[in-house]
Amino acid sequence: MILTIAVAILILMMMVFAVYSVETKDLLYAVVGTMAVSLIVSILFYVLQAPDVAMAEAAIGAGISTAVFVIAIKKTERYEHD
Amino acid sequence: MIKKSIALILIAILFVAIFFTLANDLPFGDNRTTTGVSDKYIYHGVNDTGASNLVTAIVVNYRGFDTLGEVTVLFVAATGVGAVLYNMGRPAGKKRKKTEASLIVRTGSRILFPMMLLFGAYIFVHGHLTPGGGFQGGAVIATAFLFKYVSDTRYHIDHNKFTATESVVGMTFALVGIMGLLLTGYFLFNFLPNGSPGELLSAGIIPIIYVAIGIKVGAELTGILDNMMEVEQ
Amino acid sequence: MTAGNVSKYVYTAIILFLLWIVLTSTFFWEEILAGLVLSAMVAAMGYSLFTDKGLGNFSPKRLAYFLVYIPVFLWDVIKANLDVAYRVLSPKMPIKPGIVEIHTDLKSDIAKLGLANSITLTPGTLTLDIDDDRLFIHWIYVRTTDIKEASEEIGGKFERYMKVIFE
Amino acid sequence: MNFYTVLEYIGMFLVFVGALFLFLGALGIFRLPDVYNRLQAGTKATTLGAFGAIIGIGLMRPEWLPKAILIAVFILMTNPISSHALARASYRRGIKLWDRSVVDRYGPYLREKEEKEGKR
Numbered sequence: 001m002i003l004t005i006a007v008a009i010l011i012l013m014m015m016v017f018a019v020y021s022v023e024t025k026d027l028l029y030a031v032v033g034t035m036a037v038s039l040i041v042s043i044l045f046y047v048l049q050a051p052d053v054a055m056a057e058a059a060i061g062a063g064i065s066t067a068v069f070v071i072a073i074k075k076t077e078r079y080e081h082d
Numbered sequence: 083m084i085k086k087s088i089a090l091i092l093i094a095i096l097f098v099a100i101f102f103t104l105a106n107d108l109p110f111g112d113n114r115t116t117t118g119v120s121d122k123y124i125y126h127g128v129n130d131t132g133a134s135n136l137v138t139a140i141v142v143n144y145r146g147f148d149t150l151g152e153v154t155v156l157f158v159a160a161t162g163v164g165a166v167l168y169n170m171g172r173p174a175g176k177k178r179k180k181t182e183a184s185l186i187v188r189t190g191s192r193i194l195f196p197m198m199l200l201f202g203a204y205i206f207v208h209g210h211l212t213p214g215g216g217f218q219g220g221a222v223i224a225t226a227f228l229f230k231y232v233s234d235t236r237y238h239i240d241h242n243k244f245t246a247t248e249s250v251v252g253m254t255f256a257l258v259g260i261m262g263l264l265l266t267g268y269f270l271f272n273f274l275p276n277g278s279p280g281e282l283l284s285a286g287i288i289p290i291i292y293v294a295i296g297i298k299v300g301a302e303l304t305g306i307l308d309n310m311m312e313v314e315q
Numbered sequence: 316m317t318a319g320n321v322s323k324y325v326y327t328a329i330i331l332f333l334l335w336i337v338l339t340s341t342f343f344w345e346e347i348l349a350g351l352v353l354s355a356m357v358a359a360m361g362y363s364l365f366t367d368k369g370l371g372n373f374s375p376k377r378l379a380y381f382l383v384y385i386p387v388f389l390w391d392v393i394k395a396n397l398d399v400a401y402r403v404l405s406p407k408m409p410i411k412p413g414i415v416e417i418h419t420d421l422k423s424d425i426a427k428l429g430l431a432n433s434i435t436l437t438p439g440t441l442t443l444d445i446d447d448d449r450l451f452i453h454w455i456y457v458r459t460t461d462i463k464e465a466s467e468e469i470g471g472k473f474e475r476y477m478k479v480i481f482e
Numbered sequence: 483m484n485f486y487t488v489l490e491y492i493g494m495f496l497v498f499v500g501a502l503f504l505f506l507g508a509l510g511i512f513r514l515p516d517v518y519n520r521l522q523a524g525t526k527a528t529t530l531g532a533f534g535a536i537i538g539i540g541l542m543r544p545e546w547l548p549k550a551i552l553i554a555v556f557i558l559m560t561n562p563i564s565s566h567a568l569a570r571a572s573y574r575r576g577i578k579l580w581d582r583s584v585v586d587r588y589g590p591y592l593r594e595k596e597e598k599e600g601k602r
Binding site: 157179184185186188189190192193195196197200201203204207208263282 | 327331334335337339343344346349351354357358361362364424425427428431432442444445446455456
Binding site for chain 4: 409
C-alpha cells in the first residue's frame with residue numbers, strides 16, 4: 001500500500017517536471033527538469049526490480065547528458081524565443 | 083487556452099493509465115508476469131551462460147550481436163559529434179575563457195579522480211555478478227573525466243591515445259566473436275568454460291566483452307565531452 | 316617537500332587496493348588478483364596528482380591523529396545539525412549572517428582541502444572561497460569580525476589536527 | 483533477543499534520525515532567507531541525514547556494512563566540495579547577500595583582485 005502511494009507520488013512528480021521542462025522558456029531550467037525526470041525514472045526502474053537499467057539511467061540520463069546539455073547551452077543561448 | 087487544457091486532460095489520462103497499470107497489473111517483485119520466452123531465460127539462463135546476473139546473460143550472451151550493434155551506434159554518435167564540431171575550430175594558443183576553479187575543487191578532483199576510475203572499473207568487471215556492466219561503468223568513467231575538465235580549465239585529453247584505446251578494445255570485441263566463429267561455427271559463441279556461477283572468473287566470454295565495452299564507452303563519452311568543451315564560442 | 320615518484324605510486328596503489336577490498340568485501344584469490352592489476356593500472360593514470368607525501372602518509376603518528384580526529388569531527392557534525400535544527404525550528408530565527416575572513420598557517424593543498432571541508436560541515440560555517448592563506452567563511456551567526464579571533468574560533472581546532480595529519 | 487535483532491533496531495533508529503535531519507534540512511531551505519544560509523542548512527542536514535540512513539541500512543544488513551561505510555565516507559568528502567562550489571559560483575554571478583547581513587569581507591576582496599588583474 002505504502003509502495004503504491006509512493007509510486008503514485010513519484011509518477012505525478014515526474015509528469016510535473018516533464019511538463020515544466022517543456023513549458024519553461026529558460027532552457028537551463030528545462031535541462032534541470034529533464035534531469036529530475038531521469039532521476040525519478042531511475043527510482044521507478046529500481047522499484048520495478050531493474051537495477052541495471054536504473055544504474056544506466058542515473059549515470060547517463062542524470063549525469064552525462066545533463067552535462068552535455070549545459071555545455072551546449074553555455075555555447076549557444078539560454079532563453080527560448082517565441 | 084483550449085490547446086493547453088486538452089494537453090492537461092491528456093496528461094491526466096496518461097497518469098491514471100500508467101498508475102493503474104503499475105498498481106494492479108504489475109505486481110512488484112513477483113514473476114507472475116513472465117510468459118513464453120522469458121521463462122526459458124529465467125530457468126536455464128544461469129546454467130547456459132554461467133552468469134549470475136541474468137540481464138548481463140541476455141545482453142552479452144543470448145543477444146551479443148545486438149550489443150555489438152549498440153556499441154557501433156554509440157561509436158557513430160561520437161564520430162558524428164566530432165565531425166560536426168570539427169570545423170568550429172580550435173585556434174592554437176587561444177585559452178578557453180573561464181573562471182579558474184577554486185583550490186578546493188582542484189584538490190578534490192586530484193584525490194577523487196583515481197577513486198572514480200576504480201569504481202567504474204569495479205562496475206564493469208563485476209558486470210556478470212552484480213547489477214551494472216559495461217555501459218554503466220563506462221558512464222562512471224566519463225564522469226571522472228568530466229570532473230577533471232570542470233576543475234582544471236587547461237586540462238585536455240590526448241586524442242590519439244584515446245582513439246587508439248577505443249579501436250583496440252572495439253577490435254577485441256569483434257575478435258572474440260570471430261574466435262567463436264572459428265572454433266565452433268557460430269559468431270560470438272561462448273567458447274570458454276562457464277565456471278561456477280558467482281565467482282569472478284566465470285561466465286566464459288562475458289567478462290572479456292564487458293571490460294571491452296566499458297573501456298570503449300568510457301573513451302567515447304569522454305571524447306564527446308572533450309569535443310563539446312573545446313569549441314570556442 | 317614532495318616525495319619521489321615511486322613512493323607516490325606505491326601509496327596510490329595501496330590506497331586504491333584497500334578501496335577495492337572494501338568494495339568487493341571478499342577474499343577470493345581471483346578478486347584479489349583483479350584488484351591488484353586494476354589498482355596498479357589506475358594508479359599509473361593518477362598517481363602524480365593523488366598525493367604529495369607518498370608513503371610518508373603512513374607514519375604511525377599521522378594515523379593515530381587521524382583516528383582521534385574521526386570522533387571529534389563526527390561529534391562536530393552532529394552538533395552542527397542540532398544547531399541547524401535550533402535555528403530553523405525557533406520561530407524568531409536567531410541568525411545574523413555575514414562573510415568573515417580567517418587566516419591559516421597550513422601550506423599543502425590537501426591539508427587546506429581538509430580544513431575547508433571540516434569548516435563547511437561544522438556548526439554555522441560554510442567555506443566560500445580560499446586564496447593562499449586567506450579563507451572566506453559564510454557565518455550564520457557572526458560573533459566577531461576580527462581576523463585573529465575568527466581564525467581561532469572557526470578553524471583553530473581543526474588546524475591543529477590537519478597540521479599533523481597532512482603536512 | 484539475539485545480536486542481529488539489536489543491530490537491526492539500532493539501524494532502524496539511525497534511519498529514522500537520518501530522515502528527521504533530512505526533513506529539517508528541507509525546512510531550513512524553505513525558511514532561511516538567502517542562498518548562502520540555505521546552503522548551510524542544506525549541506526549539513528543532507529550530509530548527516532544521508533550518513534544516518536546509509537549506516538543504518540548497513541547495520542540492518544551487516545554483510546553490506548563495508549560498502550555502506552565507504553559510501554558514507556564518499557558523501558562526507560564530496561558534499562562540502564559541491565556546496566562550496568555552488569556558494570562561490572552564486573557569489574560570482576552576483577547573487578546578493580540577505581539585506582540584514584552584518585559583514586561582507588568577500589566583496590571588497592574580489593574588487594581588489596579585479597583591479598589588480600586589470601592593471602596587469
